[in-house]
Amino acid sequence: MGAAMTEAGLFLLDLLLVLTLLCLAWWSLAATDLFKGIVLFIAFGLVLALAWVRLDAPDVALAEAAIGAGLTGALLLTTLSKLASSIDNPPAKRSSPVLLWVLLVMLAAVLGYAIMSLPQQAQGLADTVASQMGNSGVEHPVTAVLLNFRGYDTLLEMAVLLLALIAAWSLAPRAATSCEMDEALTVSPIVLALFRMLIPLMILVAAYLLWVGAHAPGGAFQAGSVLAAAGVLALLCGKRLEGRLAGWPLRLGLVLGTAMFVAVAAAVMVGGAHLLQYPLASAGKLILLIEAAATFSIGLTLAMLFSGQRPSRGPAS
């Protein structure tokens, strides 16, 4: 009886969560003020993180909170401040023709039907993963999938992140005269002091997340995004890279994650093994090595994406 009560309560909670998600998404899109829309989007991300927790996906929850909501939100906000004119109220809409509604309703029906028709119980690859955990070098299944079983995906995904940065740099205006951002975001001194205290703490958290990833939720992406958050705070505090670091040392830091991944992936082939086929004995260490480099690069890359411009080569002034 009690179990059923809990069951029903949990279902209500889920229902509430789902409805909140849909409403937040809708409000975020339809908000008259874009700033409000972005804030609502961040809230949406945080509620989504709760949903991930409810779905037993703590890794995704962490990634969502840090990257999906946090960094994406920050990126959206700084972009908004740089736009030529941020006025868009009421939101300019194209007339939504009947055809569009028909299309959406049909899509909803078809997709919903397809999902309902799937079997109620399915193992997926859970058992396969569980049976191979002993050979993966780590104890946490998600990390094992990310860095070992499907490590090749992650390797390419690091390349995607690097790509985003290269693209952002190649698009950035070539001679950035002054930091527009400084003018855009003026922060009170007390908050600044708080930020300064937070930065070392966040670096510590990042290191912990990285280390814990081997056997519990956490890992390179979550750690990297926390590191990035630290970087963002540092940028907000007015910290800039020193000129002598802004050249190739910075570039090296940015490619380090991908480069290390490629290097390890290729190096294990020397003995005739396949790409990314870690020797069992050193798998754990190699994965940690890759993750450490990746964390560093992810943090740096995301922070650089946030800053939105290439650091100038000249001496910091």
Add this chain to the structure above:
Amino acid sequence: MIEASGTPLPWIVWVILLPLIGAMLCFLWPRQGKTLGLLTALATLLAVIALYFQLLDGGVIRYAVGGWGAPLGIALYADGLSMLMLLMSALVGVGVSLYALGYFKHSPDNPAGFWPLWLLMWTGLNGLFVAGDIFNLYVTLELLGLSAVALVALAASRDALGGAMRYLFVSLLGSLCYLIGVALLYHAYGTVDIALLGTLVERNPATHVALGLMVVAMLLKSALFPLHFWLPPAHASAPAPVSALLSALVVKASFYLLLRLWFDVFSTVSMDLGMVLGVLGAAAIVWGSVLALRQTRLKLLVAYSTVAQLGYLFLPFALLSPLAWQGGVYFVLSHALAKAAMFMAAGNILAFGGHDRIADLDRVAQRLPITMTAFCLAGVSLMGLPPSGGFIAKWLLLDAALSHDQWGWAVMMMIGGLLAAAYVFKVVGFAFTQADAPHDAQPVSPFMEWSALALAVCAILLGLNAHYPLELLAIGGPVTFVSPSP
């Protein structure tokens, strides 16, 4: 089929890693970008050739990344079809790399980003062509799409930025549609491995919806009429080497992926959709050609020509015979070479006269003979005149259509060929005459002229040795690709 384990140099891996490494090096040392980029291009070409010989020796290659094998790990897979795509990309890639050496010397477009972005795009292309896993394909698709968008935006003009923006939205929308399909397939069958899925897939709602979504995603990305609206602005406003890459390779990648899904994943599911694709293809041929003919700017004309030519690729879905499939794949190859050459030639003309208004081409036939030769040879292939790759492709498609009395398709192809001739010769004609107001001319780098010509000549040569590509295509090809021996 060979398990490529234990081979000291698994080339299937290196065709992906080499451009990736090159991209990182180019990013680290931007000043050496040209040298590093060119070296990487050549190294990648060599790796692709090495893989080709490996494939000839041992047949289809299947490679388990990480040694896990499907369904847990990711498999790489190369058969004749993927090999042809790899070779095509390598050939066009080297050509475009040489072209870029000259192009960015004088162009106002931003050169620093080109090399790393292009090499990352190549990574995405090669990764896509040898992927044996539908989720891995999603990642390669994103790598490809995002790098393509970034490359378009290098031109930094208003048109280019707008075109890139639209392209980005289309690309992301397509990827997400595709990803929903992946989610449905994974949760229905518990694997994302293409080969396994091929054996497991059965007729049920999830499969059909996944098929529909994935097909729509690929049509969007390969700009099949009426989903082509994004292509001309993006392809026409990009820097010339980028236009060449986009029209020659990027749209083909999504078409390739569609073929893979169609034959290797969904082969047991109803193919009723094929007729729809064929009809859309035919519509694309006419619509794209007519619009190409109406353009007054050279690069837009060439871009609309791509819309038209892509239509041919979808005719085999309706013709449904081995010959038609061979024709379709041949079309992919010949169009890649010819269109790359044509965009490069258009870029030369633009660099030469500072504009690309067709009516004011002002004697480029005399003043840029090599470029004009490249343009004409590429045009011959697009029109499907002998001897050219385009002719072989059209011959195969016509043969397929006529041997089953499918008249409509044959007539469409003829109309398409004539319209292609009309828009190609519209340009050629004005290239002879003198413009009212003579223009100043800028010198054009010999790299740009000769690389365009080289690719155009390749498009012609493709029409003389159709045996080799077709035999290669038969290696491990789906049953429908291999024709009964004549």
Add this chain to the structure above:
Amino acid sequence: MNAWLPLLVLASSLVPGLIIFALKEEHTRARIALNLGGAVIKLVLVGVMVWGVFQGQTYEARLPLLPGLELALQADALALLFVVLSSVLWLVTTIYAIGYLEDSPYRSRFFGFFSLCVTSTVGVALSGNLITFLLFYELLTLSTYPLIVHRATEVARRAAKTYLVYTLAGGALLLVGVVWLYTLAGTLSFTPRGFLSGLETQHSTALSVIFVLLIAGFGVKAAILPLHGWLPKAMVAPAPVSALLHAVAVVKAGAFGIVRVVHDVYGVEFADSLNLLMPLAILAAATILYGSVRALYQDDLKRRLAYSTVSQVSYIALGTAIAGPVAAIGGIVHLVHQGLMKITLFFCAGNLAETLGIHKISEMDGVGRRMPWTMAAFTLGAFGMIGVPPLAGFISKWYLGLGALEAGQGWVIWVLVGSSLLNAAYFLPILYAAWFKAPATHWPHERSFGRQETAWMLLLPPVLTALLSLAVGLLANTTFSPLQWAVFIASLEFMP
């Protein structure tokens, strides 16, 4: 060696052409050397080939193209007839073109495409199957385009566009026809008496439609009614191009294609059994009369000659369409005869334009006194066209008439008579004006060439071709005459 010779014959004009493209404008001597050298070498190679064929050799080159399909070059009797004609006339025209284009711009481009054009023509001649034929036929279209647009004026651009609209559309029909034929027959190799008669009767409708497609495809270039519209417009091209287009390359390729289709694809007997030849004969007859009537009304000399070509080329189609050996001889031999006569006339027209600036017939009064040699050649050509014995044109018409009677097609005689009268009606006034009227006080645009009436490079070619057209008529009964050759070719088709 026997495989190489056809390839060498092609290469002898292709390679010089490609080198010429790379030459700078001022390298006049190198260009002339390449042009003449290539033409002479080709002539020698063709001579060797003819000799070899008489000795019983066969020359064949094959290149696989697609599974079950190959490109083939082979030198059969009909091919050799056309090859000899083109290589002789190429040499002559090259000399003429060098003289004609002296000091004009873009000669490298011109001679490059000129060589490609000849290469394609020889390729058409040597093709051993329909797909090879198609390849060179389209190449011919493409390589002629720059020659027509050569003067780079707006008129030239439009004329070239018209030319393309016609020929590429024709090419498209041809392609469909060829592919369809391939799907039915599984082969495309030219075979004496055709390769289709073995097919089942259920395909006869399809085969009739294919015949129409093929004839339409070739008919465009052969300027058969109503597909002739491009030809008069293409007259904007420089005179050597017009000469080549009308006498050898484009128009003849079409006519040659019709002969090939009737003789070596369908076979006369089979085509006749499908009732395909009678409509073709009627069409050809209509074209003959129509072209002649239109020619009457042209004042522009080149346009009159152009309509004359429309009319004369259809003699070939007519001879082929009358299902009988004698008429076939007349048609085939006219391939050569018309070429010699028409090229003479165009050379002369070019001379008049280049030397005196004469473009119109009304300006030709008394020109015979100013340019006797040119006008003498013109007169020979014109009489030949009318069919005055013993000139070349008479031989053709004689055999055509005999053949028609033999095949029981008496109406053809009336066509021939009518056409000859019309020929006379549009040529004789020219001759009369040139020889007997008083010359104008000054010519429209005269250039002086010292004691000669014009440059020798312009004069030699028409005189030579005029003499040739006389010779092939006078010596029609000797072993190596075109007539005997045509007899031989016809015997392959009609004798069991």
Add this chain to the structure above:
Amino acid sequence: MSTPLLYALAGVGLCLLGLYGLIVYAHLLRKILALNIMGSGVFLILVALARRSGDSPDPVPHAMVITGIVVAVSATALALVLLVRFSAATGRNQLDDDEHSP
């Protein structure tokens, strides 16, 4: 209705919301938001259905979604940079609508 199904259907809802927003709204920033919401919907479908495996959820879709989130943030970053450039070059925050019709 089971929990996985509920969340998966919510994912479908988010997808369609995102699609609607992408098509209907003109401001480019809203389009970017819409794409992100659509992406979240797809991720929700992937992860929710992984919950069907009983006690411990299937980790493979989790890994896929983490990959997806990083790809999404990369794409968003690129889109935003592009938007800033576009806005600076044209003074507008939306694409010309007439460009839609070919």
